[in-house]
Amino acid sequence: MEPEDRGRVCTLLHAGGTTRVPTLQSVLRSRHAPLRDTATTAPRWQSFTQPLIRQRVANRPPCRNWSSISTAFGSGLCGDWFPFAVHSFEVRQSLQEVARSHTLTTAAPNDVRRASEKALEVSSVTAAAAANTTAPAPHASAAAPESCGLVKPQNVILFGAEDPLQLESGKTFGPVHVNYETYGTLSPAKDNAIFICHALTGDAHVAGRRTAEDRKPGWWDGFVGPGKGIDTNKYFVICANVLGGCQGTTGPNSIDPQTGKQYGPHFPFITIADIVRVHKSLVEYLGITKLLAVVGGSLGGMQVLEWAARYPDSLGGAVVLASGAKLNAQGIAFNAVGRRAIYTDPAFCEGNYYDHAEKPRFGLALARMIAHITYLSEQSIELKFGRRLQDRESLAYDVKQETEFQIESYLHYQGKRFVERFDANSYIWLTRAMDYFNLDASYGSLENALGRSSARFLVVSYDTDWLFPTSQSLEIVRSLISARQHVTSAELSSPHGHDAFLIDSELPMLEGLVVPFLARVQEGMRDAAVATDGAVSQ
Amino acid sequence: MEPEDRGRVCTLLHAGGTTRVPTLQSVLRSRHAPLRDTATTAPRWQSFTQPLIRQRVANRPPCRNWSSISTAFGSGLCGDWFPFAVHSFEVRQSLQEVARSHTLTTAAPNDVRRASEKALEVSSVTAAAAANTTAPAPHASAAAPESCGLVKPQNVILFGAEDPLQLESGKTFGPVHVNYETYGTLSPAKDNAIFICHALTGDAHVAGRRTAEDRKPGWWDGFVGPGKGIDTNKYFVICANVLGGCQGTTGPNSIDPQTGKQYGPHFPFITIADIVRVHKSLVEYLGITKLLAVVGGSLGGMQVLEWAARYPDSLGGAVVLASGAKLNAQGIAFNAVGRRAIYTDPAFCEGNYYDHAEKPRFGLALARMIAHITYLSEQSIELKFGRRLQDRESLAYDVKQETEFQIESYLHYQGKRFVERFDANSYIWLTRAMDYFNLDASYGSLENALGRSSARFLVVSYDTDWLFPTSQSLEIVRSLISARQHVTSAELSSPHGHDAFLIDSELPMLEGLVVPFLARVQEGMRDAAVATDGAVSQ
Structure with a gap:
């Protein structure tokens, strides 16, 4: 199996308003035998793939067996997802297979859904059953x-x-x-x-x-x-x-x-x-x-x-x-400071700059630089750039060196490239549409x-x-x-x-x-x- | 007990290179009886208070007894802290008490430390013992x-x-x-x-x-x-x-x-x-x-x-x-865009603005607005402002309304106030010191x-x-x-x-x-x- 075929998967089980907390073993078993639902509430199953404990386990060696996984990850309730019960495990199998089975386990035929809106009755299909479906082989x-x-x-x-x-x-x-x-x-x-x-x-x-x-x-x-x-x-x-x-x-x-x-x-x-x-x-x-x-x-x-x-x-x-x-308030805030960078560029001229030689390029570039930080993760910036210097081996001790760290140089480059292809007014109009x-x-x-x-x-x-x-x-x-x-x-x-x-x-x-x-x-x-x-x- | 006296506490146990995974019960017991360390490696105990699963449990009602806590939180290893074993529980007792005991449980007398650098031997003091110390009553x-x-x-x-x-x-x-x-x-x-x-x-x-x-x-x-x-x-x-x-x-x-x-x-x-x-x-x-x-x-x-x-x-x-x-790379990035806002303000004049009537107030205000977002949490912005409008009951459908949302108005206010009390060059010099x-x-x-x-x-x-x-x-x-x-x-x-x-x-x-x-x-x-x-x- 290739490394990219491995995925960490967490199954989110929702039982029609009733919280079910199955054991890890039962979740694992359910991957090898059809799910049997004995609850009287006729639960509808929803699945949710995710890496559990996220980056925290990123550097751990792959678990060799389910027992060690059980020890390592344990279980927990996440208030955010309440009343969902969350169980997690690392899956050493094709992610495509998992996805295919997930898609199918959540498939409630349209006619069933429409015929019986009140008493929702959905059959669950497992990975084993999914293997026999007509779903196409993954790319x-x-x-x-x-x-x-x-x-x-x-x-x-x-x-x-x-x-x-x-x-x-x-x-x-x-x-x-x-x-x-x-x-x-x-x-x-x-x-x-x-x-x-x-x-x-x-x-x-x-x-x-x-x-x-x-x-x-x-x-x-x-x-x-x-x-x-x-x-x-x-x-x-x-x-x-x-x-x-x-x-x-x-x-x-x-x-x-x-x-x-x-x-x-x-x-x-x-x-x-x-x-x-x-x-x-x-x-x-x-x-x-x-x-x-x-x-x-x-x-x-x-x-x-x-x-x-x-x-x-x-x-x-x-x-x-x-x-x-x-968009949440933090998103509105980042859009607001981006637009502010454009508004305060003297070349913006309240949006009437198309006839001018000088466009609000500094403001637009800055807006992009700010936004670009939000598109990356702390982790990816750290991995890609960290505190590495650009074109230097030691610190310059000079505030005029505006792109001394690689991350600074990268952001400047992103800003510069963006200005070549984008219009400042479009940026304002579209970010406002996003806010709204x-x-x-x-x-x-x-x-x-x-x-x-x-x-x-x-x-x-x-x-x-x-x-x-x-x-x-x-x-x-x-x-x-x-x-x-x-x-x-x-x-x-x-x-x-x-x-x-x-x-x-x-x-x-x-x-x-x-x-x-x-x-x-x-x-x-x-x-x-x-x-x-x-x-x-x- | 007042609400502010409650805290969620997680005890971080570090056993001199050996990972110990005590049960929740043993951790809880350790709060009521002196910790006895039977390990041969003479472990040193470190404590770490934290809210577990953070905001995810924020909206859950307080646990009524240890048993329910155990069910709710379970246990897990965090890769970030590996090889630390982490156990968590919600503590319905004075946070001050906890803190006092924690301070004492980590106290290795200086002379012991200095006398025996290689064979570290530290006695653990528990909450029970801490109650008899001379630590002052909290304010x-x-x-x-x-x-x-x-x-x-x-x-x-x-x-x-x-x-x-x-x-x-x-x-x-x-x-x-x-x-x-x-x-x-x-x-x-x-x-x-x-x-x-x-x-x-x-x-x-x-x-x-x-x-x-x-x-x-x-x-x-x-x-x-x-x-x-x-x-x-x-x-x-x-x-x-x-x-x-x-x-x-x-x-x-x-x-x-x-x-x-x-x-x-x-x-x-x-x-x-x-x-x-x-x-x-x-x-x-x-x-x-x-x-x-x-x-x-x-x-x-x-x-x-x-x-x-x-x-x-x-x-x-x-x-x-x-x-x-x-400072991590993301922090350097935010400082960089803040300084860039000042540099691109035409009134900055490469830092020679003290004799000028016009100071780089737009750039400095924008730098502050950007930084201010990073000082808040997504959660606090959402709670404080959300998507609420400022001075309006319905959306204006007008891009000229720059402070339509309360969060926008708040950031503008922060920027404006900051300019009244701070110098743009100082902001540049001090953020660069932070980067370095x-x-x-x-x-x-x-x-x-x-x-x-x-x-x-x-x-x-x-x-x-x-x-x-x-x-x-x-x-x-x-x-x-x-x-x-x-x-x-x-x-x-x-x-x-x-x-x-x-x-x-x-x-x-x-x-x-x-x-x-x-x-x-x-x-x-x-x-x-x-x-x-x-x-x-x-």
């Missing part, structure tokens, strides 16, 4: 993945004068130029489309290269492509630059047709819901009624949640990575927001992500459970903090969850389609 | 504390032309004006003096008021005063503004006698060691050979560590709060740095402090144990993050540790003095 065992090759950016104009975009603020806006890319082939039944929502400073260019000379491929090339996590041999993948962005979709740096000049500060206030409205319109323009899934991390994850809430029957699966149903996002407030409650959707949910967090900590994912998971929705959730172990879902080395873990999840979603959608066809033909 | 049970009243700032000029300050950079510097305050009365034997080292933006004005009209007392008025944590009825307390500061001690905004103008960018590079050199010189000027203790939090804690390393026999006790033996601090590198190893001191150590961290997380305190504790030093350490539970040691509501917990610690240090010093006098008189 790890397949041939080496390829790239999407050359991809062509596409454009469409939506929300023309006769059908403007109704913004959440109450205003109307249009037209909206949308820059997007697609990968793979749309099936004749148009049932294999996956929409990817990019994060704050991403764009539509997910995978492949735009020209043969491109030095770098798209931002998620490691995860999207033939044979990859989101397999473009199977799925038709769409990604669009967000409304308010600066990579081709209409944003503050676009020309306002009414004035012939950039919108600048006159660009309307936008929200996540507005961004999703534009995406949905694009999907309709492409002739797709129901997406196989919507996938996104961070700000992209917010879009996924909004999508499921706003268009509950338009997606089969919702994959929410390193995100939350709202609050699914709970918008729909009365999270249960209301997410309870109407027919989608299955996959909610993934990373243990070192402190911008969107696991507690925020758990809030979503709890609401989904409370609303009796299908949810598989996982806290993955990674040193890379919030950025983990974008880091190549971390993608096999994510793949282990996403590949079987998408397969299960597709299976469910096809079953439903067959049932509908049958009903029609009768 | 909580005494009369209401008073203030220090009116205090007068004092000044002295040190390091004149004939005896300049030898800076760590290799340069010399002087003269140094030192602004300081004292509280209480120096004993005839001059053996009751405590030096307090202030944090990054603090000053010499620890307690009391400078004028009757002062709206606010000194920055640690809740902890320093008659009958308080550092009791000015017993101790003579000194605090001085640091070298490089801007509150009376020579710093970048002071007049350079050679030019008649402020030093500005020409102020020499300074380090924590240089700051401590000045403090030590002040203490000598006051005629004190050996301090009872040096106490400090954050940057102040770094000064305490440096003091113990540089002047190992000049202090009886070292109290290090929310600090570390070096690395006790390990300066002395070869932490054991080398701290192993020579005759001081007892109290090392305290806070569970929600992510700027100086407990792991950094544990690094110090481990080194002290390895160097066979006296150390009592505690991780206190507080929602207030790094700032907890400054927050009034959190001071009773700290008092519960510091009061008996100082009493024990004083007792040890007096015993040593009697022994010395005896030797002399023979």
Whole structure:
């Protein structure tokens, strides 16, 4: 077994309001024999993968047998997850296998759920049973993945004068130029489309290269492509630059047709819901009624949640990575100081800088430097840079040396690179949309927001992500459970903090969850389609 | 029993290289009967108070009996502390009692330690035995504390032309004006003096008021005063503004006698060691050979560590709060972006702004806003502000509303207030001194740095402090144990993050540790003095 096949897994057992505290042995046994539920409350099982005691055990040698694991880890109740009982163990087996079984153990067939909302009765499927399913073999065992090759950016104009975009603020806006890319082939039944929502400073260019000379491929090339996590041999993948962005979709740096000049500060206030409205319109323009899934991390994850809430029957699966149903106060605080850095740059000129030679590059770079710290973990910064010096062997004892430590030089480099590709107004508009996002407030409650959707949910967090900590994912998971929705959730172990879902080395873990999840979603959608066809033909 | 008397306590047991995993019952029993160590390795016991599973259990109702605690918490090994065995339980008893017993259980008499460095043989004293000691009753049970009243700032000029300050950079510097305050009365034997080292933006004005009209007392008025944590009825307390500061001690905004103008960018590079050199010189000027203790939090804690390393026999006790033996890379990163905010403010003029009407107030305020986020915890920001709006009932949908959320308004207020009292150059110089601090590198190893001191150590961290997380305190504790030093350490539970040691509501917990610690240090010093006098008189 290869090292990357090992994972530490914690199973979260939720028994319909009754707390069950099974012994470690019983949890381990359940991996080798079908789960038998003898409780009278007909519990619904939810699974939760996570590394236990996280980094604390990172340096310990792998346990040689279950007995030693039992001694080492013991058990405990986590108040955060109360009334969940948590048991943990290190699994020396393929993470993909675990993920596949997890996805299946949480699968409550749609018809069962809908037929019997009150008396929820779900059969549990174990790893042993899962081995006999039709879930596809994970990519790890397949041939080496390829790239999407050359991809062509596409454009469409939506929300023309006769059908403007109704913004959440109450205003109307249009037209909206949308820059997007697609990968793979749309099936004749148009049932294999996956929409990817990019994060704050991403764009539509997910995978492949735009020209043969491109030095770098798209931002998620490691995860999207033939044979990859989101397999473009199977799925038709769409990604669009967000409304308010600066990579081709209409944003503050676009020309306002009414004035012939950039919108600048006159660009309307936008929200996540507005961004999703534009995406949905694009999907309709492409002739797709129901997406196989919507996938996104961070700000992209917010879009996924909004999508499921706003268009509950338009997606089969919702994959929410390193995100939350709202930004917490600390997140608002970091966004605020980032914007403040831009506002106080004299070159910002209240957003009217497009005609000027000098742009608010110092402010924008500083905003990025601040934000970048929040994307990393203490652990990853320490490992990558520590207190090592840049270009020196000893301390300079000179305050003018602004990039004496490697971490300083790295942040400066990140700031400088960011300024070359991003617009300061877009940064302000999009971070404010992020601040405003609050699914709970918008729909009365999270249960209301997410309870109407027919989608299955996959909610993934990373243990070192402190911008969107696991507690925020758990809030979503709890609401989904409370609303009796299908949810598989996982806290993955990674040193890379919030950025983990974008880091190549971390993608096999994510793949282990996403590949079987998408397969299960597709299976469910096809079953439903067959049932509908049958009903029609009768 | 009052709510504040409850604490969650975790006992850290270290058995001289051998890992011992006692049962919870045995740990609990040890609180009611003397600890008997039957191991052949003659273990030394160290104790460590901390809240277990931290916030996760914060909302759970208090456990009603030990049995339920045992069920709820179980046991586990923490890799971070390996090879320590950790056991935890919630203690429904006075925290002061616990702290007193802890201080005593870790007390290895100096003479024993010195006489037998190799075969360490330390008797353990339990809570039961501790109840019979001379440790003073904690303040909580005494009369209401008073203030220090009116205090007068004092000044002295040190390091004149004939005896300049030898800076760590290799340069010399002087003269140094030192602004300081004292509280209480120096004993005839001059053996009751405590030096307090202030944090990054603090000053010499620890307690009391400078004028009757002062709206606010000194920055640690809740902890320093008659009958308080550092009791000015017993101790003579000194605090001085640091070298490089801007509150009376020579710093970048002071007049350079050679030019008649402020030093500005020409102020020499300074380090924590240089700051401590000045403090030590002040203490000598006051005629004190050996301090009872040096106490400090954050940057102040770094000064305490440096003091113990540089002047190992000049202090009886070292109290290090929310600090570390070096700043980690994340801390350097936050300091870097703060300084960058100042550097990019056009009014900074490379530090030459003292003659200008416009000071780099936007940059300095932003630096403070960024840093302030790191002083709070996610939990405290969420509790205090959450997503609540400022002066509005509904969202404005307007990016020009820069302080729409309360957290934004709060940060702006903090930035604005800071600019009124602090100098941008001082902020740059002192944060750089903080970045440079690395006790390990300066002395070869932490054991080398701290192993020579005759001081007892109290090392305290806070569970929600992510700027100086407990792991950094544990690094110090481990080194002290390895160097066979006296150390009592505690991780206190507080929602207030790094700032907890400054927050009034959190001071009773700290008092519960510091009061008996100082009493024990004083007792040890007096015993040593009697022994010395005896030797002399023979």
